[in-house]
Amino acid sequence: MASSLYSNAQHVDFDSVLAMDDPGMVSMFEALEASGLRRFLGCPAVVYEDALVDFFENASVRNGVVFSTVGGQIVQISEELFAESFELPIEGLGDLSEMPKDAIFDARSIVSLSGEQINLSGRKNQMKMPYRLLCDIMAKAISVKAGSFNAITVEKFSLMTALVCGVKMNWAKYLFGILKKMVAVKTKQAKGFAIQISLLLATFPDVELGEASEFPASKILSKKTVLRFIDRDGAEEIKEAAKEKVVSKKRTAAVLKQQYPKRRGLPRRDPFLLFLHWRWWP
Template sequence: MDDQGMVSMFQGLMASGLTGFLGCPAVIYEDSLVDFFENASVRDGVIISTVAGQLVEISEEWFAESFDLPVGGLGDLSAIPKDVIFYARSIVSLSGEPVSLSGGKNQMKIEFRLLCDIMAKAISVKAGSFNAITVEKFSLMTAIVCGVQMNWAIILFRTFKKMVTPGTKQAKGYAVQISLMLENIPNLDLGESSEFPASKILTDKTVHRFVSLNDKAGAEEATGEPKPKAASKKRRAADVGAAVAKKKRTTKKRVSLSKVNLDWMVVAQESVPIQMIEGSTAPAADDTVDQPAAVDVFSADRPAEEIDRIDVRPRAHNR
């Protein structure tokens, strides 16, 4: 590689003794892996499981021999001296100031961002954000950067046991490594194999892709430009109101008879008493039906021609 910082980081990774663990053949047995984790448990420090109905036992010694892991040195990450960790915080820093152990990996140089991903995904295999720096991940990085001798057999096998322990927030990992160990068990039917995803294997191509993606993300953070958000397909209430005109509801009020406006009624100023008079009993010449009696509402002194023009039919009150 042309990047001297990236080359130096990989050289330190190889010198740590993790080459055998990280350089396994990229073949996995998915069905057997599922079977292994479903039936696995820890008994007396040994991982026991059944695969295709056959008993499988993995001890720490066999695990260390399979990948030629160092068995000498510090067996706990918390045993790394504090001054060494502080020194590493300045070495990996992008700005020169010691990185914060509660911040993000964008504080670090590009080669150490990649190292952080390797430690998080291939060594620690913890569930959670891979972009955040934690004390555990930075301690792993410090051991590589500063060349601290570690007992990787104990550290990695401890993580392996957490994977098969119920109730722990530990992701299931080591797929390639477990597949390689299962291949060494005689007469074990593993089923069909599949290649490990090429995008997860570090090659010159994938490393350059990692650099380009991180450079782009760093440029966006430096300019402060917000990431474009995808347009929402949901229509706002204002848009819906503009597109569909709202209809006003009208109600008709029923008027009660008890609340009729009395001003509409016609009230006579003076009342005239109705006088009943006897009608003529003589029938008409050509009429065989009795005629109703005539009603005179005026005085007898009134002229007959005026009486003939008066409509004496009863009038109904306006309501």
């Protein structure tokens, strides 16, 4: 089913989220817009499911260009076409390994909920709420990763750093690189970019796209879905804190039991003898 190609996807309704009454969230989405990703993340949310299945089944990379056949017609997607279609920046870092270490250092404090530098091998609940959502966007809509989205990874945090610290990225090169990994046989890159590939395929006049489907509203970040994210993530944080409290109590009880084991033959109910036992027993 083509729907599996966007089961973990996220898209952005910029007009809606930029009109929110949450300054932190608005500031985060403004940073996304300023980075040059608005057209990529906010293009018309239409999916051609049959064409997508065809595209991924027949796609390959030759000389840096993505080739495929859809409905029997050959399509070629170059980095230049990709960049022009989504008005992506073509200057700046094209490789995350080039991300300045001082920018990562600064970002670890900027996004932190406590004010202390976050642990890059920890979980996203260390971060302020807008950056937790940004972490999801980086994982699902940009780097297209499957698995747990609660864990922070160096890749996700480097992408976040570019947004948080205003580091220029060659998004055309980086995102096209992800697309090439999606269609390379030897990589385990998850399939994604369902909306973006659908839009690209629509530019080829001879390609039969089949029936268009609307992208699921639940996967589009609007004012409504962002508020739902805040409620859900906040509830999960409270639940996690309660679990940690229970675990902490159990650990404390276990340590005390180990440090002060019961002595055989000691009268348990005599407070004076208990005091003597605590004060002088080796």
